[in-house]
Amino acid sequence: MISISGLLGQAFAILLALMLAPLLSGWVGQCRAWLQSRTAPPLLLPYYMLQKLFHKDVVLAHGASSLFRVAPFVVFGCMVLACAIIPSLSTDLPLAPAADALALVGVFGLARIFISLAAMDVGTSFGSLGGRREMLIGFLAEPALLMVIFTLAMTVQSTSVATIVETLAHRELVIYPSLAFAGIAFTFVSLAENARVPVDNPATHLELTMIHEAMILEYSGRYLALLEWAASLKLYAYSCLGLALFFPWGIAAGESFLALLAAIPVLLFKLAIGGFLLAVIETINAKMRIFRAPEFLGTAFMLAVLGLLVRLLLEAKV
């Protein structure tokens, strides 16, 4: 049932996501700089960046159509919805029934289609290159992601993200081998989906290697700000999803506001650790050639299928 506290919690979760997402990106950037013994940019750099971009004029290419101007908002909306239904602080989310884990994959898919179409709209070679590669990564990552979700859904008998997290959080600590496989596969998929090393490099503008950056090359001003914000929201959503699914402790289940407040430091702590680990992964790996990505994501898929089979073979009675 929808309660006032549920609605408040929901609004709070969305606001927190909007506020925290750039911070997470900044934190990962800072950790990367430390690990690579560079002087780190300020932690709040992404906020300055957004502020700057929002102030700037939009410079549109002559060939940009209306779709090009709508796409950043759609992508941003998709990411906000994703953040709203992923339990970061509490599992009591009134919006959660709107989309279960399968529909969540659909939300990301919708955002991907729009950003790829927008990338091809102006008609430059980089745009279409980026759009094509993004769709390539997308169709490789989606089956693996789905197998992860299947493994979890069969463990819990539900595809609702909130129910999965609630059930996993409230049982005694048992290590499931299937969940371990699923967790590794999920990490692989998240790296690919968030355009991180080793699949893509968020810091690159080298023509032949970029994927995400190639797609947003023609964007400027507020549109670019929205897309950058959406990208950090996506990273935040994936991080929260991974943390909630595989480390579900500390997420409030009840309706009390205190539990919600208590969940904030836990979330911050988990995100900080997660962000640091992401920076470590990005530092010790090199970006791979684009046609190595099928192998990388194929491995993720195989691991996820293995997780599913382990689940079906060994843990069916559990």
Add this chain to the structure above:
Amino acid sequence: MTSFLSIDILLTAACAWGGIGLLGLLAPRNTRFISKTLFPLGAMVGMLVGLVALDSLGGPAQTAVLAIGLPDLPFHLRLDNLSAVFALLLGFVSVGISIFAAGYFRKGEGTAPGVLCLEYHVFLASMLVVLLADDAYAFMVAWETMALSSFFLVTTDHRHDEIRRAGFLYLLIAHVGAISILLSFGVMTGGAGDYSFSGMRAQELSPFWASVAYLLALAGFGAKAGLVPLHVWLPEAHPAAPSPVSAMMSGVMLKTAIYGLLRVSFDLVHSTLWWWGVVALAVGLITALFGVLYSTVQSDMKRLLAYSSIENIGLIAVGFGLTLIFHAYRMEALAALAMTAVLYHCLAHSAFKSLLFLCTGSVLHATKERSLGKLGGLIHRMPWVAWLALAGVIASAGLPPLSGFVSEWLLLQSFLFSPGLPHPWLNMVVPVAAALVVLVAALAGFAMVKFYAIIFLGQMREAGLKDAHDAGIWEKAGLVWLALITLLLGILPSAVISRIDAATRQLLGTGLADKLKEQGWWMLAPISPERASYEPMIFLVTIAATLLLGRWLVRSLYHGRVRRTRAWDCGYYFQGPRAQDTAEGFSQPIRRIFEPMFRMQRHFPTARDTKPHYSVKVEDHFWYWLYLPVAKLAGRISTFIVALQGGRIAVYLMYSFITLLVLLLVARP
């Protein structure tokens, strides 16, 4: 209304369609009369069919016996819930296509508009009779009428060689399929000689004969639907036919084959075996994967859509197989879930694929060009068509909040229950098949981005595209209607399912409607809200609200200034339209990753070529694996037969004499 049964109205509608067609013959060259009067009339009849079918859903079955037919076998007709669901689809989708056709057909070479109008409306009427037929004879007559009328429609531009060839290929495979269906009906009568469907229902076939009947039906209806390996006619016939005809064939006619499959497997044959479902599931998966991979590498927009139809039929077959498996193990609630996915995908696909085919028709009219490599940037000239096509593209890619996602979601939900199957290895293998379904859906997204981006986005690849014009008012109206259906199917799944649930209930004895009624109309939770739920309305509202709120906030807190300038050219001034991806370039990753799936002939330029030239030709493996060997075999057999026919009367007389002798020996009373 009590004196008129729904079935009578539907019959009248079929006759009306036939009558409209005949009216077209009165003035076969009067394009204005035919397109602006007869096609809209046909659309009104379609609307009537849709509404009557919608109204009759959930009611008892109605039967009628016509006075025509064989002396001792009059036409039996029956309208039950399964027929009604498909009649609904036929009616409502044909409204959009007929309205579009009113603006589409113009004076030109090829078939006269009046004849075209006759063929088109006979095609519609025969599909309706196929859905209503209640005996094998009526069914086959209607089925053949459907095949023939659509053959003539495909060969509208019969002056072109390749179009005639495509037509003959279609006719050939349609007849191979028809023979198979006829044999299947023959098996199902069980030797009792009663060709009515009620007679077949009464038969208790042994598992062997039931399996034979099922496999024959799968092959026969599969040929019409385009299941691998009988799919080859689709990518030939669809580009050849005029766009409204492609839309009608892909959107509606393929679904009559699905109707036939459901009718035979769940209604006429009783003893379902689990491996039937496995066969359908495997064929469906292969078809879906094959279709989507080939659709990503096409350069002709209608061929791309034709392969995408093959993919969707594959997905429907996957759902059908899953339904059969659950049904064989008497897990009727889960079978109902899978069957709902099948029916929903039939509805969804017929709307969005018709929409996309009609959009290609508008593009074709505006540009005279079917090849993706010569299009581009049309969103600037044809904003209506472009934005309506976007709805079809999103639905076809299986993305929320439009119709394609609902059926895909239902299908995946039913896959999630497959580990509960009481079978030692099926419960392991079937869940993994779900991953292939997702791969297919994701690849469909790739194909659709290619389709949309290359036609409508980017810079215009040819100078002539500057003169392209948006669709006319009739065409727009037809497209809007179909886009509206796609949207409604997307955001109101609960309401739709509680209507079509009657068909599921009739075939399986149980349905989803009771579960759905427990929740609000906005929520789709086929099992329970804790288990899984999807609320497309909330979904849409949230994204739309963020969009509007975000726009308003950004504009009020900052500004809405926009400057226009040249696209960033990376320091290289000569960034023309040729720097964009071509259709071939866009699908290069697919060709590379899935190389063994294609039969490719490629020519790469070398560094020293003075005139560098790149070409790639992708062909279907099945031509070389199946069709050409069969053709060769047929050739050999006929040379052998030619040897028998020496042309001398004495030899022929001897053949007759020997035949007579053999008959006298064998056929003694």
